[in-house]
Structure formats: structure tokens, C-alpha cells
Amino acid sequence: MLIPLMAEVAGSLLLIAILFVISAGLLVLLLGERRKNHHDPLFVTNQIESLLRFMPEGYIGVDKQGIIQEVNETYLVMTGYARGDLIGKKICMLLAEERNETLLSQLKTIELQKSVLLETEHRCKDGSFLPLEASVTALGSEHPAFMCFYRNISQRKKDELSRKHSTDLLRYVIEHTRSAVAIHDKNLRYLYVSQKYLDEYALKDAASIIGRHHYEVLPDLPQKWRDVHQRALAGEVISAEDDPYVREDGSVEYTRWECRPWYTEQGEIGGIIIYTEMITKQKQIEHELREAKNYLETLLKYAKAPIVVWDPTFTITLANQAFASLFDQSMDKVLGSKLTDYASRLPEAYQQDLFRQLQKNLVISSAELVLTDGNADSVTYIWNASPIFNPDTGELLATIAQGQDITQRKVIEMENAGQLDQLKRWYAVMAHREDRIMELKREVNAVLRDEGKAIRYASVEGAGDA
Structure with a gap:
């Protein structure tokens, strides 16, 4: 259930009606019995006490100063007190300290309004506090007294706390989900919204839109979205995987979304839930990847x-x-x-x-x-x-x-290597031949020198020492 209902309202109204009837009945009974039995006031008192004793609600009767004059068995069972613990004591002893100061002012207010329904807490015999719903009625005008009827609302308070916890948990889950989620009532007012939704639609915060109309927050929504909302409010579930969304400035956003109704406890449609995922960046990446893929495929192909x-x-x-x-x-x-x-x-x-x-x-x-x-x-x-x-x-x-x-290159390398080897061999032969010629010239010079003649090859003299 998304929206907590005030289920106790009807019960409270019923309690007011019952207590009003009881109070009126007590007055009628009191006046009637006085006329019939004016000679027997004890009979009247016993009738009133019997009626109060067997009431399903707790009862305390107090005077103008807040002194407890009467208490019924139901109240004693609820709080654990004995009758002697309360009779003649101020009712403020049952209240928390912070409520004592306002008690007399409340009694004056009740005296003027004659009947008031309120919530309070009474201290039990064991020191714990019991949550109660109280209906207080003022009787008389010159010397007013107060009839206080109490109903134990402990279970209701537990249920309210449980509902509040469930509501807070739901709000926490929605606010922190990684998806963009917005929940609207049947009038398209925001009830819950996730932080992701706020981020994707550039909205300030949840407090600024909760309770506001969806079209007031996003006025540039196209008609097709408005049609989707009406279809969802009629019970249909609609979704799209790749939907272009043109903003007022002409820019195009792409979304993946789903819109579905949610239902109340009575099975009626209470509003719609919109799940949205902005996939514009994803579309851009897909486009870039597609272009890169086409380029690579062309490159590979040719x-x-x-x-x-x-x-x-x-x-x-x-x-x-x-x-x-x-x-x-x-x-x-x-x-x-x-x-x-x-x-x-x-x-x-x-x-x-x-x-x-x-x-x-x-x-x-x-x-x-x-x-x-x-x-x-x-x-x-x-x-x-x-x-x-x-x-x-x-x-x-x-x-x-x-x-x-590199087959051709390897062939050329092998040919070059062969030519290089050939050049090396030729160089070795030529170098050896040159050395032999120089050696012969030196031998001729030596013979001429022995014969006392001038040498013929002066250029080779001393070359061997180089």
C-alpha cells in the first residue's frame, strides 16, 4: 500500500457518538430517576455507578480543580491502579510532567466547548505510559464537573508507527534507487521521487516538487506523454525501449521508460508510477561505436x-x-x-x-x-x-x-647479402695482390741498393712500417 490511510477516523467518530449517547443517557437517567425516586437518591446513584462500571471504555470523573471523584473498573484494569490509589488525587498525577501545566487550561477550554476529543498518555501503576484516546465532557455550568472516557489506542499507535516505518522505508528505497522513479497520485501530483529522477531532469530537490502537479514541474512534456498518463490512470501498463524526447530548446533526449498504475487497498487506481532511464549518452556512445565499427570494417575489408x-x-x-x-x-x-x-x-x-x-x-x-x-x-x-x-x-x-x-624484402636482403659476400672476397683478393706488388718493389730496391745503384721505387720505402 503506497498511501497510508487514516483507518482510525471512523472509529474515533463512533467513540464520540457512543460517549455522547452515554453522557446524555446518564443525564436523562439521572433526571428521570430523580423525578421517579426523589425519595431514594441511593437508587439513582447505584444505577449510574452500575452503568459506568460495566462500560467497555475507561472512565474517570473529576471536579473543576481536576480532583478525581470517580473511576471505573475498566480504567483500573487498563492502568493497573487500585481504586484507593486514585480517588481524591489530582488527575495530573497520571500525566507526564510536560502536560501538567496545560491541564487546567484544557479544562477551561472543555468547559466552554462542552465536549472535546483528544489523544493523551496516562502513567500506569508500573510507571509506563499508556496511549489513550480521551473524550472529555463538561457537565453543569455553575459548578462544572468533567466526565472523561478513555479508550486504549496502543495497538493503533503501533500500527501507525509500523505504517510510518513502512512509508519512511518506501521513501528511502525510492529516493536512493539508481533508477529514475516518480510516483504520482491520480491527480498527477508528486508523492515520491528518486534522487536519480531529480538528477536526470535537472530538478533542485524532492521538497521543491512533492505535492506539485507533474505538468507544472515539467511543462514541456509532449502530448504523447500526457496520453500515456491517462492510459495508465485507466489501468494500462505502457513502456518503450528507445523513445526520443524533444525539449523546448530543440535538444533531443532518448529515454527507456515504463508507466503503470498503482492501486489502493480498495483495489482502486490511486495514481501512476513512472520509471525512466535517460539513455541519451548511451545512444551517443552507440552511434560513435557504430561509426567506429563501420570505419574499422571498411579498413579491414580494403x-x-x-x-x-x-x-x-x-x-x-x-x-x-x-x-x-x-x-x-x-x-x-x-x-x-x-x-x-x-x-x-x-x-x-x-x-x-x-x-x-x-x-x-x-x-x-x-x-x-x-x-x-x-x-x-x-x-x-x-x-x-x-x-x-x-x-x-x-x-x-x-x-x-x-x-x-616481407617476402620480396627478404629476397632483396638475401641478394644484397650475396653481393656483399662477393665484394668481400674480391676485396680480400685485391688486397692480397697489392701487398705482393709492394713486396716485389721492395725486393727490387734491395737488389739495386746492393749493387750500389739508386733505388727505383721510393714510394714503398718505409710503407711496411706504417
């Missing part, structure tokens, strides 16, 4: 370099035509297959080491892999692979790898 993506189980989830062509397969056959299915194209020396490195480090950096194509020819690719993690949880989502064909 890239000449082979690209492949696999999940943590090594199942290929995405690849381009260049990768499929590398293994002479169609895209349909590649997608969903295992990365290990293509290991046979690698030299055995690479296979185990490659997958061990992927499982351990999740990364491949500039790895040269020689593959055999459908014609048994060898092609060389340099591969780089990198993991993709969930940014929120750190969980491995996938691994993406790209290869670059």
Missing part, C-alpha cells in the same frame, strides 16, 4: 595486409580478405575457426613457441614467420599482435594481429 582477431579461446571472430586469401579460404570458412587450425602452415620449430608466447604474454612483436601457401611456396610475414581488454574489469576480450608481407 587493407592489403592480413588482419585477424580472435577471442581468448583462439576462435577467430574477425578477419579480412587478405588473411583469408593467405590460406586460400573464403571469409565464411575463416570466421569461427580456430587460430590453431592454421598452425600447420608454420614450420614446426615455430608452432609451439608461438602459441606459448601468445598464452603467456598475449603479445607478439615483430615476429618473422615463414608460411607455405597453397603452391608450397614460402612467403615471409612479419607479425605484431596486441591484446584488447575490457576497460572496466580488465578482462581479456580479444587479440588483434596484423601481418606484413
Whole structure:
């Protein structure tokens, strides 16, 4: 039940009526018996005492000064007192200290109004306080007395406390839920609202809108929403998953919402509940992701370099035509297959080491892999692979790898290496030949010097010491 009902109102009104009848009856009985038995006042007194004694409500009779003159058995049972504990005592002894000062002023007020219904607490014999509903009636005008009738409302107070706790708990749950929730009565006035609702609609606080009309708080609501509210008030449950909402400034918000009726204890529709989730940012992210996905798919499709993506189980989830062509397969056959299915194209020396490195480090950096194509020819690719993690949880989502064909480059490198080796050999031969010529020139100079002649090759003299 969303809205606590004052179920005790009818009972209180009934108590007033009953006590009024009882008071009137006492007066009638008193006057009638006095006329019939004016010679026997004891008979009248006994009749009144019998009536008060067997009443289901507690009764105390007090004079103008608040002195207790009479008390019935029902009141004594309720409070635990004996008759002698109360007769002749001031009624203020039964009240809490903070109520004593107002007692006489209350009696004067009752004297003027003749009858008053109020709630109070009386101190019991054991010191505890009992919540009571009191109907106090003033009798007489010159020397007024007061008839006080009491009903135990302990259970009602417990029920009220329980209802208040339930209401406070409901308010707490709604205010702190992570969803945008608003509860309205059948006149579309706000009853409860969550903080998320206030945040998403840029509203100040709950106090500023509780009790106000929904359309007063959000005047730019489109007609379709107003129609939804009327349908919900008629008993229908309506929802939408992706609904555009155009504000007055022309901006567009996207919402996911549900509107449903809530019911009173009598089974009647008491109002509506609106659950709203603003998904504008989510829509923007989806749009950006869609654009990024389209861009990546285009990039993958037309890239000449082979690209492949696999999940943590090594199942290929995405690849381009260049990768499929590398293994002479169609895209349909590649997608969903295992990365290990293509290991046979690698030299055995690479296979185990490659997958061990992927499982351990999740990364491949500039790895040269020689593959055999459908014609048994060898092609060389340099591969780089990198993991993709969930940014929120750190969980491995996938691994993406790209290869670059360096077969021609490897051929050129091998040719260059061969030419370099040839140049080295030629250089070694030429260097040896030059050394031999210089050695011969020195020998000629030595012969000429022995014969006392001038040397012929002065340029080689001393070159051996360089």
C-alpha cells in the first residue's frame, strides 16, 4: 500500500457518538430517576455507578480543580491502579510532567466547548505510559464537573508507527534507487521521487516538487506523454525501449521508460508510477561505436595486409580478405575457426613457441614467420599482435594481429647479402695482390741498393712500417 490511510477516523467518530449517547443517557437517567425516586437518591446513584462500571471504555470523573471523584473498573484494569490509589488525587498525577501545566487550561477550554476529543498518555501503576484516546465532557455550568472516557489506542499507535516505518522505508528505497522513479497520485501530483529522477531532469530537490502537479514541474512534456498518463490512470501498463524526447530548446533526449498504475487497498487506481532511464549518452556512445565499427570494417575489408582477431579461446571472430586469401579460404570458412587450425602452415620449430608466447604474454612483436601457401611456396610475414581488454574489469576480450608481407624484402636482403659476400672476397683478393706488388718493389730496391745503384721505387720505402 503506497498511501497510508487514516483507518482510525471512523472509529474515533463512533467513540464520540457512543460517549455522547452515554453522557446524555446518564443525564436523562439521572433526571428521570430523580423525578421517579426523589425519595431514594441511593437508587439513582447505584444505577449510574452500575452503568459506568460495566462500560467497555475507561472512565474517570473529576471536579473543576481536576480532583478525581470517580473511576471505573475498566480504567483500573487498563492502568493497573487500585481504586484507593486514585480517588481524591489530582488527575495530573497520571500525566507526564510536560502536560501538567496545560491541564487546567484544557479544562477551561472543555468547559466552554462542552465536549472535546483528544489523544493523551496516562502513567500506569508500573510507571509506563499508556496511549489513550480521551473524550472529555463538561457537565453543569455553575459548578462544572468533567466526565472523561478513555479508550486504549496502543495497538493503533503501533500500527501507525509500523505504517510510518513502512512509508519512511518506501521513501528511502525510492529516493536512493539508481533508477529514475516518480510516483504520482491520480491527480498527477508528486508523492515520491528518486534522487536519480531529480538528477536526470535537472530538478533542485524532492521538497521543491512533492505535492506539485507533474505538468507544472515539467511543462514541456509532449502530448504523447500526457496520453500515456491517462492510459495508465485507466489501468494500462505502457513502456518503450528507445523513445526520443524533444525539449523546448530543440535538444533531443532518448529515454527507456515504463508507466503503470498503482492501486489502493480498495483495489482502486490511486495514481501512476513512472520509471525512466535517460539513455541519451548511451545512444551517443552507440552511434560513435557504430561509426567506429563501420570505419574499422571498411579498413579491414580494403587493407592489403592480413588482419585477424580472435577471442581468448583462439576462435577467430574477425578477419579480412587478405588473411583469408593467405590460406586460400573464403571469409565464411575463416570466421569461427580456430587460430590453431592454421598452425600447420608454420614450420614446426615455430608452432609451439608461438602459441606459448601468445598464452603467456598475449603479445607478439615483430615476429618473422615463414608460411607455405597453397603452391608450397614460402612467403615471409612479419607479425605484431596486441591484446584488447575490457576497460572496466580488465578482462581479456580479444587479440588483434596484423601481418606484413616481407617476402620480396627478404629476397632483396638475401641478394644484397650475396653481393656483399662477393665484394668481400674480391676485396680480400685485391688486397692480397697489392701487398705482393709492394713486396716485389721492395725486393727490387734491395737488389739495386746492393749493387750500389739508386733505388727505383721510393714510394714503398718505409710503407711496411706504417
